[in-house]
Amino acid sequence: MKPGGILMKNVTLDYRLYHDRAVTLRDTMLNFFNRKTRIEHFRALNDVSFNIAPGSSVAVIGSNGAGKSTTLKILAGIYKPTSGTSESGGRIASLLDLGVGFHPDLTGEENLMLNGALLGLDRNEMKKLVPEIVEFAQLERFMDTPVKYYSSGMFMRLGFSLATSVDPDILLIDEVLAVGDVGFQDRCYERICDFQEKGRTIIFVSHDLEAVSRLCRRAIWLHEGSIKMDGSVEDVLSGYIENVQKKHIAEAATPTEWGTREIWFDSVILRNTDGTPSGTFRRGEKIVVDTLIKSRLPSTVDNVVFGFSIHRIDGETVIGTNNLEMNQPLLSFRGSVASRIEIDLSIAEPGTYLLGLALTDPEANKDYHWQEFFYPVTLLEKRKDTPLKLSEAVWIQE
Amino acid sequence: MSKWRIGRLFLLMQSLVAKDLKVRYKRSILGFAWFLLKPLFSMVVYYFVFTRILRFGGAIPHFSLFLLTGLLPWNFFSSSLSASTSSLLDNHRLIRSIYFPRMTLPAAEVTANLIHLLLALLVLEILLITFGHYPGLSIILILPALALLTIMTTGIALLLSIGNVFYRDVKQFIEVLLLAWFYASPIIYPLDSIGVDIIQSPRLVQILKFNPISGFMEIMHSIFYAGTWPPLWSWISLSSWSIVFLLAGIAVFRKAEPVVVKEL
Numbered sequence: 001m002k003p004g005g006i007l008m009k010n011v012t013l014d015y016r017l018y019h020d021r022a023v024t025l026r027d028t029m030l031n032f033f034n035r036k037t038r039i040e041h042f043r044a045l046n047d048v049s050f051n052i053a054p055g056s057s058v059a060v061i062g063s064n065g066a067g068k069s070t071t072l073k074i075l076a077g078i079y080k081p082t083s084g085t086s087e088s089g090g091r092i093a094s095l096l097d098l099g100v101g102f103h104p105d106l107t108g109e110e111n112l113m114l115n116g117a118l119l120g121l122d123r124n125e126m127k128k129l130v131p132e133i134v135e136f137a138q139l140e141r142f143m144d145t146p147v148k149y150y151s152s153g154m155f156m157r158l159g160f161s162l163a164t165s166v167d168p169d170i171l172l173i174d175e176v177l178a179v180g181d182v183g184f185q186d187r188c189y190e191r192i193c194d195f196q197e198k199g200r201t202i203i204f205v206s207h208d209l210e211a212v213s214r215l216c217r218r219a220i221w222l223h224e225g226s227i228k229m230d231g232s233v234e235d236v237l238s239g240y241i242e243n244v245q246k247k248h249i250a251e252a253a254t255p256t257e258w259g260t261r262e263i264w265f266d267s268v269i270l271r272n273t274d275g276t277p278s279g280t281f282r283r284g285e286k287i288v289v290d291t292l293i294k295s296r297l298p299s300t301v302d303n304v305v306f307g308f309s310i311h312r313i314d315g316e317t318v319i320g321t322n323n324l325e326m327n328q329p330l331l332s333f334r335g336s337v338a339s340r341i342e343i344d345l346s347i348a349e350p351g352t353y354l355l356g357l358a359l360t361d362p363e364a365n366k367d368y369h370w371q372e373f374f375y376p377v378t379l380l381e382k383r384k385d386t387p388l389k390l391s392e393a394v395w396i397q398e
Numbered sequence: 399m400s401k402w403r404i405g406r407l408f409l410l411m412q413s414l415v416a417k418d419l420k421v422r423y424k425r426s427i428l429g430f431a432w433f434l435l436k437p438l439f440s441m442v443v444y445y446f447v448f449t450r451i452l453r454f455g456g457a458i459p460h461f462s463l464f465l466l467t468g469l470l471p472w473n474f475f476s477s478s479l480s481a482s483t484s485s486l487l488d489n490h491r492l493i494r495s496i497y498f499p500r501m502t503l504p505a506a507e508v509t510a511n512l513i514h515l516l517l518a519l520l521v522l523e524i525l526l527i528t529f530g531h532y533p534g535l536s537i538i539l540i541l542p543a544l545a546l547l548t549i550m551t552t553g554i555a556l557l558l559s560i561g562n563v564f565y566r567d568v569k570q571f572i573e574v575l576l577l578a579w580f581y582a583s584p585i586i587y588p589l590d591s592i593g594v595d596i597i598q599s600p601r602l603v604q605i606l607k608f609n610p611i612s613g614f615m616e617i618m619h620s621i622f623y624a625g626t627w628p629p630l631w632s633w634i635s636l637s638s639w640s641i642v643f644l645l646a647g648i649a650v651f652r653k654a655e656p657v658v659v660k661e662l
Contacts, residue, residue, distance in 0.1 A: 015660055077497035080656040097495040103417060105424045110417075117413035118498050120406050 003090030004054030011084035062222035090169025098159030104148035304331035414506035433514035468585035482555035553643030
């Protein structure tokens with residue numbers, strides 16, 4: 001195999017899945033005698049094959065649990081496939097977990113030497129690399145300090161510099177680019193771009209689709225352990241995004257309306273606190289639901305319960321209550337009545353929600369009119385202060 | 399996967415052992431001396447117990463030196479096994495993030511303890527000479543004997559480190575086992591005619607010779623304490639147990655490694 005090339009052939013990997021894991025010998029004995037050994041296998045990767053040419057940058061995308069990290073671990077030689085083969089050429093550096101080999105009591109320099117040995121470098125090679133690693137991590141002053149006194153940013157910086165300093169033929173990156181401050185992150189990206197220019201192979205696992213499209217030209221989309229799509233980054237990303245959205249729409253609640261309509265909502269208007277009709281509300285603002293309710297029943301109706309609900313767009317109920325539950329006056333009218341609900345919410349998670357309304361009489365076991373998932377409301381953070389404030393403006397004609 | 403040549407493997411072992419030694423005695427005033435102090439303290443305790451309370455030690459001249467001769471390698475043996483039992487679990491993040499030969503983890507624990515033992519043996523020899531136990535030519539045999547002891551200990555360490563990943567009971571069990579093993583080993587008593595007098599059962603003495611560590615203890619007593627050539631049975635016992643444990647250790651470790659990595 002050429003340095004930098006990767007060939008995965010029909011790779012399958014099973015994990016043992018423990019439901020009620022027997023960790024002590026006694027449990028095992030008991031389970032053994034009860035014939036209740038509950039070992040199940042979970043297939044993390046199922047018949048995955050791909051071929052990566054030296055010098056290409058490939059992204060691996062997919063939802064959580066799709067098998068992305070498992071794939072990297074197999075490439076790094078950490079896991080052995082249950083069946084199938086994985087081959088690669090040249091030296092591999094993996095950015096799976098930064099600074100794991102560091103011992104807190106050893107100094108920065110001692111840790112670098114130890115990790116060099118773990119990566120399989122000989123002492124002279126490592127000695128030559130140390131100044132460069134230290135410089136890139138900007139930790140010149142801290143190399144004789146035990147790493148337990150490092151800030152987490154310093155720790156990560158040293159880890160990243162070390163892992164990328166060995167000039168690998170293949171670089172495996174697992175979502176670790178959020179290292180240090182913005183300045184350091186930029187230099188990390190720069191270093192990765194350098195690798196690309198030098199013709200090294202990069203396998204990049206990330207949920208950051210923007211970074212994926214910036215760094216890679218090919219993408220592999222894993223879904224539940226199998227390859228769903230493998231192609232140019234544009235095609236795969238658009239397929240992936242479309243699929244994610246489709247799932248949302250399919251699960252989304254569509255407006256529905258039912259009831260006897262003996263009493264019904266004739267008109268509904270949502271307004272904000274100052275009375276203007278609106279579907280967007282900021283933190284601290286009330287949602288005012290202005291309704292005109294009509295009745296076709298000949299006599300006065302009493303004890304009408306007026307309720308509302310708020311659902312997330314995926315249909316999950318967030319709030320559902322009514323005037324009966326909240327000890328507020330029930331509706332009592334004949335013909336028609338204007339009724340208003342003022343809803344004051346504390347917003348934890350801004351976003352779009354669906355408001356529903358209902359008119360019922362639980363005592364008579366009647367549903368007059370339900371409008372579920374009916375009125376979209378967008379709840380936002382409080383607006384920040386306007387970036388500019390006018391102090392004064394003067395118009396002068398001379 | 400990068401190929402691990404023997405030279406790089408050696409360097410990795412060296413680095414892991416150096417780390418172990420550096421880390422162990424950080425913030426400790428007596429530091430390295432503890433490896434000698436621990437057996438010295440236990441020697442004093444056993445000396446008083448077995449000469450003042452149970453009174454069989456009196457039959458052995460310079461009983462304290464006899465005790466120390468056995469306690470030093472025992473300390474190596476038991477410390478190595480306790481430390482290596484949890485070596486894979488303690489390094490689970492490392493194991494799951496980069497590939498390197500994982501056998502080096504338990505093996506490095508054993509090697510770090512071996513370095514302690516070598517220094518302690520040097521001090522022992524000085525003490526022995528001071529009290530008139532001059533070494534004979536047989537002293538050169540300490541090198542092959544130590545090599546075999548290390549091989550045996552590493553083999554057991556590999557087995558225990560794997561076992562402990564599947565069942566945490568191993569760590570608890572090994573402590574109890576080592577306690578029993580200590581008394582079943584010729585450390586506080588010899589396996590010669592004096593030993594038969596103390597134990598008062600020639601058959602039991604013969605059985606105790608099958609203890610895997612008995613062979614090495616007999617070699618220690620012959621070389622250091624008595625200054626004679628070790629008996630043949632001790633070599634046969636030590637080398638057969640070493641081969642058995644090393645082969646079993648490597649075979650089990652190799653077989654279990656792919657599963658263990660996912661279990662950690």
